[in-house]
Amino acid sequence: MTPQNKKIPRMSLERLPIYYRTLCNLADAGYLRIKSAQLGRIIHLEATTIRRDFSYFGDLGKSGYGYDIAHLIEIFGTILEVNHTQGLALIGVGNLGRALLINNFRRNPNLEIVAAYDVDPAVIGGIINEVPIQALADLEDDLKAKQIKGVISTVPSHALQEVVDQLVMFGVTSILSFAPEPVHVPESVHVRYLDLTSEVQNLLLLAELS
Amino acid sequence: MTPQNKKIPRMSLERLPIYYRTLCNLADAGYLRIKSAQLGRIIHLEATTIRRDFSYFGDLGKSGYGYDIAHLIEIFGTILEVNHTQGLALIGVGNLGRALLINNFRRNPNLEIVAAYDVDPAVIGGIINEVPIQALADLEDDLKAKQIKGVISTVPSHALQEVVDQLVMFGVTSILSFAPEPVHVPESVHVRYLDLTSEVQNLLLLAELS
């Protein structure tokens, strides 16, 4: 987006959605401006971390004044492409998949699951929350037709790599997997793992050690 | 656990569950030993990172040989307390909560949701996967009686802080929240956030920028 993309730290980008959401909440509550110190208190970050993060996206604040909330929302929204709705596919409509589908990013108008797939004949053909559930075999035409770049997978570990290989072949560039097993993908494809078991074990371990 | 606890880097601890699971899979598949380089290829880490991680837990390998898988599983299992089952509580039995409950860490014998709570009279009194769903008002006696230290929360943002305050009061030390809003807790309580929207937005953002 900005010319010097490459140099924005990963961590600053990771915080962008949080900044965006928090600022939207503040705007909804009627606030017009905010200082880095206040925002820091809300989201538990040092003011200086926030200022540095913001600085990567331009000169957004004014000395002795703070930041204009609407302006920040405008800038961050553009970066996050909140205006252009991103169609997502869901692979795996088990209990978790169904819950995701029913929720379907209701609060986020720019994210939407538009297609769902499974291998179980019992669920194929059904419709959940207006999204039809299709056979995995239909993946190709559909992904390409709908220009889907992002996929959420609740596919279990043993079947995952095979599915992911297909996704990559059909042009998917972003995959969020709820299975812990790492999958092999080309450099250009981004995978993120959301492993509930690891998260919980870690949390308990930290508590244990402290 | 080990005497010099404090010095084990957070990141090394975070990787422990992944190591543990991967090693268990290898053992199940009949492997007896592994070298840091092989393991690195499997879980996409530099061999040297793995060796250093392992070194924090003792002299676990042998030069020119590698690591004994069973031995690693033994050691890491002890640290993760895989033998002592940890009872967890679930707060919020909506679609996501229900999915978690139905799954209930089936694959992990040491984690188990043993109690579930909600405010909705329509679900209170029900039983899902052998776990009874109780009123939030019953929290106190129950958490204390069952010595529950870890909680998974799918409580929506607006109600979260209030619930968390109670949890802390009743002795909970670890909280996994599916809502993005940061909550205030004392130093001694660990909170982890698992915000689906942020994860997906970030993933798409990374793809966008690269």
Next chain:
DNA sequence: CATTTTTTGTTAATCAAATCACATTTACAT
């Protein structure tokens, strides 16, 4: 309008994690 206060943006310092480089140890082959 000058002065004081506030708050930013950024350079410099610190801290933590990942990686390099290599001496040491052990296995294995001959």
Next chain:
DNA sequence: ATGTAAATGTGATTTGATTAACAAAAAATG
């Protein structure tokens, strides 16, 4: 047995992120 190849564990270095410190800029005040 002895020598060679393989792999570990760890000081030294590099990389990346956070925090501290402060000069410059803008707002608020009298």
